[in-house]
Amino acid sequence: MIPFDQDRDCMEAAKLIESWDDVLVVCHANPDGDALGSMLGLVRGLRSMGKRAGWYCADPVPGKFAYLVENLPELDFTPAHVLTVDVADQKLLGDAWEKFGDKIELAIDHHGTHKPFAPARWVCGEYAATAEMIWCLLDMMGYNPQKAHPSQEDLKTAQCIYTGVATDTGCFLFQNTTWFSHMVAASIQRIGVDVSEINRGLFETKSxxxxxxxxxxxxxxxxxxxxxxxxxxxxxxxxxxxxxxxxxxxxxxxxxxxxxxxxxxxxxxxxxxxxxxxxxxxxxxxxxxxxxxxxxxxxxxxxxxxxxxxxxxxxxxxxxxxxxxxxxxxxxxxxx
Ligand SMILES: [Mn+2]
Incomplete structure (x- = not known):
């Protein structure tokens, strides 16, 4: 499943997270679809695997991404471990840096320009979206939503991942789109997510x-x-x-x-x-x-x-x- 010879980094990240509970996932301020999709997809996946997981973003979730956060509570516990997704630079964390900066242990990011700020990192510029990396990570951790009867929560997790990939690839038009982007999308469509509905909301409907x-x-x-x-x-x-x-x-x-x-x-x-x-x-x-x-x-x-x-x-x-x-x-x- 891992496309870019990054098995080791992905596995290390998976091992680290597997050993954690009470996990906080943080994305960058002024969040886009990939930041939110990666963060909320990972939180949902971790919760499905029985972990206590919460999320934090310095800025509010824009209305068009509200469906990603449905049924997910605000942070309601004291996190023991913090990781960031799609954050290329600590400057982009907004007030999350003051709040949780000293607790950040891992950064997962697809920006080639990533400036290291976390002790452990899985950073690879080959991925079109951080959400693709999260899909790999969840798979590596044994989360398998590609089963015959996905739950509503599985579908929600997959919607988050799809949103990240679709937004960062401009609905698969941008030059960063790879075969793997399509593969992630294909596996999500296969489990029954209505991607055309998501696409209409993200790319067609405008005020x-x-x-x-x-x-x-x-x-x-x-x-x-x-x-x-x-x-x-x-x-x-x-x-x-x-x-x-x-x-x-x-x-x-x-x-x-x-x-x-x-x-x-x-x-x-x-x-x-x-x-x-x-x-x-x-x-x-x-x-x-x-x-x-x-x-x-x-x-x-x-x-x-x-x-x-x-x-x-x-x-x-x-x-x-x-x-x-x-x-x-x-x-x-x-x-x-
Ligand atoms: Mn991104």
Whole structure:
């Protein structure tokens, strides 16, 4: 079942967790589908195996992911062991770092840019989603939902894992999608999870306010770098004036690289705190993470992000344009 010669790391992680009880699983702040799906899928799996397990995220679960957390209580015990899932850097933990940082024993993560903060780690950049690793881990620990009559709870666990894989692969469209992503999805569909219903909720249904925000975003979009890069600005006023939800608008950055000839799509977002964040989505051979790293950020080849410290929107726009143009020029040089 383990696809990337990681049997040992997976087994070590499984052994460690098997020896634990009263386990707390933590994901990163501002959680996405993979963070929540990995965390809640693991918690559900551990509970099915008779362990006391709870979860913590520094930020609330977005409404569109509410089904993942159904029937799962908030943390109602004092954890003895803590592990993190999908967390590439302790900075991303939010207040979970102050609350549980000294108790973290294990990190499971699929970010190639992972900055070690836990004493034990299973980190592998080959997996499209951390949820794929959790599916392997549960399998390794003897949790087998692929039985003939899965319980409602088994189906819920599988829904969590599917959500993680589907969101991090852009519904199996992104370049990070592997045969193993499809295999995990296939095994989940086989036990009876209605994936088309999940897909509709995650990828198709959008609020009317979102379409209004999208129209404004596209109106203000700029092409640069000889047509190889596209940028959109997402000021707080965009959310305030259209009523669109941040998580819906944030995902729109993916559209920029759909423009023919565009290798780098980037959005510059103003957070409520005034902090400026950039999200990058690239097509090969461009590497989003390589650009984000110039600003101390990181991520994956196709999707990455960074914070533009001490800049306002206008400064961030210029700095990011310059970084993208420099990067594209270097890329052109390297590829002849
Ligand atoms: Mn992830």
């Amino acid at each position: 009317l306010a979102y379409f209004q925000a999208e129209r404004r975003m596209l109106e203000g979009m700029e092409l640069f770098g000889g047509g190889k890069a596209a940028m959109a600005l997402l000021p707080q006023s965009l959310y305030a004036e259209t009523g669109a939800r941040e998580d819906e608008v944030d995902a729109a950055v993916g559209q920029l690289r759909q423009i023919e000839g565009v290798l780098v799509g980037v959005s510059i977002k103003e957070k409520p705190s005034g902090e400026i964040k950039a999200s990058l989505r690239t097509n090969p051979p461009a590497n989003a993470s390589a650009i984000a790293q110039r600003f101390g950020g990181g991520g994956h080849a196709g999707a990455a992000g960074c914070t533009l410290d001490g800049m306002d929107m206008a400064q961030a726009r210029l700095a990011m344009m310059r970084a993208c143009e420099d990067y594209l020029a270097e890329l052109e040089e390297a590829n002849g």
